[in-house]
């Protein structure tokens with residue numbers, strides 16, 4: 001087989017890239033190891049920045065998002081005995097939208113613009129400097145070879161593209177804690193997300209819809225979810241999120257999903273090797289505290305699709321040559337913001353750290369300058385920043 005762009009991975013980065021290329025008149029074929037159902041059901045991110053929403057809307061993917069998603073003006077920051085609201089629209093002129101990654105994935109599949117080989121195995125990348133091609137075994141067991149002008153590595157942190165893009169520089173920070181996340185069939189107890197600092201550890205009250213809540217607790221690395229029966233989770237969430245404070249109540253409900261998510265920052269540079277371009281989690285990972293992972297994937301492929309259309313339709317290599325530097329400016333901004341939110345809100349066990357965190361949180365919740373910095377980064381900087 002032959003195509004212009006061979007895309008590895010049918011997560012949000014891969015499918016959105018295929019959609020954007022299709023609109024730009026460039027052919028692409030996507031190769032994915034998992035089944036379509038598995039990819040569509042994976043519970044992950046849930047917050048879209050305004051620039052992601054604008055981009056999805058501008059390419060015909062905004063209808064259900066606007067109808068079924070929920071626009072949030074800001075977030076709450078919770079400290080023991082105190083709750084503060086930060087209004088991003090007032091502070092930075094932008095809002096965020098609650099719309100699950102599962103829904104973005106469904107919209108991309110429904111658009112029908114990507115030709116995808118699901119359930120592929122033995123996916124290998126070859127000849128990256130010139131005439132690249134991908135070999136794989138398709139779902140029927142047949143060996144396939146896909147020749148392309150360019151390969152886009154959108155296969156997340158465990159796929160083969162990241163390794164194929166080395167040698168390069170790798171930057172990594174592993175945090176000494178994880179998140180225990182639950183999905184619960186209960187209406188959210190809050191209208192906007194609550195980020196809670198607590199001496200016992202961070203907690204977050206998020207949501208997916210009017211009837212589904214998503215909540216997280218900071219737990220030690222290596223935590224076994226089996227050690228956290230539902231009652232224990234709800235009791236700890238109630239303590240950390242301030243149940244009873246000023247009459248606020250956390251309403252528990254049936255837990256439908258429970259998992260532990262390690263916290264890591266990772267950036268690989270450059271995001272290109274020869275004819276291989278990396279996008280999304282294949283090139284970088286952020287801890288989810290800043291809600292940036294999915295948004296970074298969207299921003300990367302917005303830049304990459306423009307670069308590949310210019311390269312493959314007009315023969316103009318300038319955007320492709322600057323893609324890595326252009327994308328990395330935003331990647332590092334979001335990496336810093338995600339690190340900053342993480343280290344400001346998670347208990348480290350060190351009393352000195354705790355006092356610094358409280359000082360920082362008091363500044364963010366009492367100074368317009370402090371609050372605006374958080375708002376501008378959380379609601380998202382423009383694509384191409």
Ligand SMILES: Cc1cc2nc3c(=O)[nH]c(=O)nc-3n(C[C@H](O)[C@H](O)[C@H](O)COP(=O)(O)OP(=O)(O)OC[C@H]3O[C@@H](n4cnc5c(N)ncnc54)[C@H](O)[C@@H]3O)c2cc1C
Pocket residue numbers: 008009010011012013014031032033034039043044045046047101123154155156157158159160181261279280281282288291292293294297
């Ligand atoms: C377990 C997990 C939980 C997360 N939870 C949150 C959260 O709660 N909040 C938040 O804000 N963010 C969260 N994130 C981050 C966010 O979901 C990611 O940043 C986002 O999915 C990035 O999209 P992507 O398309 O780059 O990568 P992915 O979504 O990882 O997609 C990569 C795709 O490549 C496929 N693939 C892998 N190997 C191969 C191969 N050899 N050949 C072909 N295809 C391959 C994978 O199956 C996958 O479909 C989470 C991420 C993970 C991994």
